[in-house]
Amino acid sequence: MDNKLKTRPIVAREAGLMPRGVERTSFTNFLFWILPWTALLCFGVYAIYLCLADGLWHTNMDNRFAFGLWIFLDLTVIALGAGAFFTGFLLYILRRKELKAVINSAVVIGLICYSGAVSILMVDVGQPLRAWFTFWHPNTHSMLTEVTFCLTCYLTVLIIEYIPIVLKNRQLRQIPKFLVFEFELHKLMPVLAGIGTFLSFFHQGSLGGLFGVLRGRPFAFREELGIWPSTFFLFVLSAAAAGPSFVMLTTWLVQKISKKQLVKPEVMQFLGKVSGILLIFYIMLKSVDTLIWINSTSPSEGFPAFEFYARKSFGTWILLTEIIAFGLVPALMLLNKKLRARPVFLYGAGLLVCCGIMLNRFVMTIQTLALPTLPFDEFMSYIPSWEEAAAFLAVIAYGVVLYSFTFRYATLFPQERELQQIQRG
Amino acid sequence: MHNLRSWNVENNTSKGLENLIMETISEKKSQYGMMIDLDRCNGCGACAVACAVENNVPPAYQQTNTRTGITWMRVFEIPNDEQFPQSDSVFVPMFCQQCENETPCVTVCPQNAVEIDPLTGIVGQIPQRCLGCRYCMAACPYHARYFNWRDPKWTDGMKLQLNPDVAPRMRGVVEKCNFCHGRLHTARQKAAANGSEKIDPNDYVPACVESCPNKAIIFGDLEDGSSEISQAIKSKNTFRFLSRLGTEPKVYFNSGRAWVREMAEQALTRTKKEEIYG
Amino acid sequence: MNITRRNILKLIGGSAVGFFLTPLPYKVLDDSSIWTQNWSLTPPLPQGPVSIKYSNCTLCAAGCGVKAKCVNGIPCQLIGIPRHPIDNGALCARGLAGHHLVNHPLRVALPQKFLHKSPDSAMEPISFQTAVNEIASQIQKSNGAIAVFDQQPGRITSEIYFEFLNQLSNGIYATHPSREDATLSTLHEMIDKNNAKLGYDFENTQLIVSFGAPLLDDWGIPGRMRKIFGKRKESGLKLIQIESCQSRTALQSDVWLPIKPDTEYFAALAIANVLIKENLVLLAALRQITDFEKLKHAALQFTPAQYSEITGIDFSIIRQTANKLAQSKSAIVLSGPNPGAGPFNNETEKAIASLNILIGSIGTDGGIVIRDLQKENKNHIARNWNAIQDHSIEVLFIDSVDSGYALPWNLIERKLQPQHTIISLSPYLNEIAAHADYILPSPAPYESLVEVPAHVTSNVNSFSVAVPLFAKPETVIEPENLFKLITQSVGMQLEIPTTEEAVKQKAEKIFSTKRGSVFSYSDGTTKPVSEFLSADDLCKKLFEGAAWSDKPNNSHHPFRFTLNIAAPKNVPKTTNSLVLIPQGWKVAVSSSSISPILSKLFQESELRENAGTISINPETATRYRLRSNDTALLETEEGKMNVRVKLNTSIQPGVILASVGPALNETNFSDATYNDVLSLCTISDHGTWRITQAKVSKI
Incomplete structure (x- = not known):
């Protein structure tokens, strides 16, 4: 009885933080949802502490596998986080107003992905306290310099984009200053979207360039188009294709978990369509690029390309899966209006697209490093240590926690109130 | 200038000083290179040990293995494809090949911690500036770069036996062969003391070359047409590993055995047999 | 506001x-x-004056010249002396890091007594005087033999051991069964003149037939061998290596005869067979041999087909080898122990040695030459470890220096009485010291003055001294001082000179003969002995860093040989089972004798195999369903152990090469139980352990 009396005001206050007119689960339920994720996050933070304080020998990376799970994670989340820039681009630059329904969510996902990637990157490097050297004496020839600059700038942009979402909170809105600030920021959005698109174009590309320039790794090396290797453009395009799919997929997931309809199906289908169009372009270019690589780039370096696929675990199936199963198939599913209208195909295709981008980033990092270069090299394999896995999971847990809080206390889906009223009515 | 480390601490933001010193001492451009006679090498390991002693590379930790160790100079034994008793094998010392053209590790380093010295052609690693991102390791086709996965560890007595001319590296940075930079430095000081612009080739001999009991390694200036090495690399049995990548490594190998030269030219086909043997 | x-x-x-x-x-x-x-976890560099010191390496009997770069007087880098007349300025991988051994993790800093008779027993510190008193009383009341195990005979310390043991009625001076001069000492026993010291004249030879001697893997004086083979194109020297697996030496040989394991005896007899049947034996040689019929009987006991069958070598190749031997202007046939697998048995040694007699290479240029003729021979009590009666030793002193060759503990144990006392003089807690009752540590390498006599395989006499590069800790004792204490305690009258005095005497002797010349380490100049003003002058030069080498002894003495060869009793059966051959690298058979930096070769690369590794042919692996890097169970009659499998096409199918070396991965130099595999080896009646029937299975 006493307890109830004591807790009630807190619960009431907590409820006051939620957006008006929408239903949220009880505080207890929310606590049960958030606690395991927080525990996972803490566990990951402990693993990160070990790596920082005691050295990177806690990972299973080695001199051959200089990059491992974490770089794969960075590449993947940055590609999936591309939804933020591309949705912003479509909404503010190309004026596709229907995307207002998901833009906030896209921005939060972007922020999670980018901040997660940057944090893991700071653990991954051997001397994180020297990270600012890149800004002080940058090597302008290095793709990593480009990545570092754009990543840092874009993360700042995402934080600025995230602020109005937080400020729209019911309680914070009551402070007039914040309301004004939020309004002013809102006017800035098209500018920020423009800057975000520009920065994203370069760092997504540079992440691709990161591997494409590796002359010493004929599996990854690609011919230059202008000043960038072809992987630069492929990464931009693939990220742009996967971003909307990931936004769509996360929205669907949030709908399932919160057991509410948050976005109109047309919006989801539009995202799917965008993804499909970009994907088909990407697949075409990727195929052309692969053919050029097989027939020209690789042989000219003295490496018959199919030799790269001679290992049991990394056979040609991996290339075919990436292009056909995770590329052509979902692209066709998304481009067909009838199929797109059916959730199974829409979200199934979205999942395939995301898997495709993960596989692509995996191949670029892990397969590139696993393959021998010297004639007497061995093909190597690598299994992450628990510390690496824990840090990886911590990023996911961090994402879930941040997203959950934002979803609970801020308006991520403007159509939610309308849709819930329809449902009730 | 004895302690490279303290030097770099004070000047971690200036990369010009080193060049300045070089310019005052030797203005003549050199291209240092090596040639290893694989028929003379019998894999005794003296070069690897001399290298570690000269460059203050720490001994292994208990858990260190072939993939996490730091071996600037590492000798591989490579068998031919024949079965016993037609088997043959060659010992190949592998270390930084000092690529001259589009040096893969130099172009990728985000903060100029890897530099190729235009006066010597030596690819240098500046551990005090290194971030430890390991991008250079991914870029190096020779796997000749090593990361300090742990803090270097010596017994207390051995700490007093470190080479005073080479700064030990800290955890979290990449290191590799630099043709014994400490020795180049000493040779330059000696040349400067003698009022000479050019160092005496006898004063600058890397530890591996000096220690090789079989005299299998020739070191010298490739630009100097009269040097032993520029004559030696003209042999028809001379080759370089992965020369087809176009990075122009300055380390040459030599073998009279045709299979060794063919092996060096092979791409991935050779390694396929691991699938059978595991 | x-x-x-x-x-x-x-x-x-x-x-x-x-x-x-x-x-x-x-x-x-x-x-x-x-x-x-300024990462605090990286050590600060030593700061201080840099100087150069000269000495000699004493890690093995080769005694190579060493130039040490020192900071604050502490050596930080060792390198050979260019143009050194004996070792040609080469140091081996272990020698290059020899200065680390004073700081070795396995170093024993204080005299210790083991509390129980087991290798893992606890130790407690003991004072030298107490230990000496206890040992002296053991010696006085012993009824068994008192033995000193000297792994590098021929030093001044060795003479002290002689003197000490000579005065005891039951003294045994024991040497290591693995001897690099095995062929020479076998020949020595065949010769009527036992005051001749023999040596190999590799510098002038045209052909070397080596029965498994790791000539190019740091055998003898490594730099000397490398110089000779480095000039093979010009000199026309050829090497025929007869060995069951393709060792580093076999790889660099001109002809490699991959014989079946442990059939060297038959291979040697097969060559003798050709020499005799095809009348290739020198007539002069025939006249010198007193018991030629015995050899003839032994060699002709088998037909060529049988020899081919036994050795696995086509007889035409054996014939070619024999012909080359007979036709070559100069040739040497020699055997060499394997650092891991130990020596051949006596019969094999005799068969190999007698080939030299048949081709007349004794006493000829480019053959086996007389290095020196000694006036008196003190060697009469020296006994090969295998020649000692089983269960006879009651008190055993193990000298501090290392032969560089492995010795199974079982073989030592076999010679001990059930109640025994072992005193190890080693500065390290190595595998044999772990079995001792007392460890009375000697100075580590470069901590004391050590004289470097000519190597047992040398063709010329030489002498240099290894001057200490480090200050000796007060808690260690030189063997001569220890024996001084012991003799006093036992009540013996024994004149024990200090090494310094002995070196002076030796210098006086050299000076008086006026033979040879002295090579100075600091400036690389050579000065004839006759140009030195006095013996003191010469001695001073030696202490500053110099090597005296004699000119070749060109004395040609007519010898008579008694070969004492017995015909082989039985033919080895061919079995399908696997055979285990231990394999090691000279000096690096023990964790304690190499610097931790050698982990670059053993642990951080695959250049040398550490203990607990077996290498097999891929064919053998397929037969036993093993893959590279698998863990397998290795079983013999003596026991079993887990091993890591490596595949290597240069190994004969059916052979398991088990490495005897430091166990770096498991123990990081902190444990001395490294060469377990030796405990799996069956020790034959001849005291050899070259081959053992074994089984291997996947775990």
């Missing part, structure tokens, strides 16, 4: 902007990176 919320916000905002205009954040950034550059 009113304090409003607005003002507070302004203040906060202003401060935030202003903060970035102060030097503080940039100072923090800069200082943090400077902190990473």
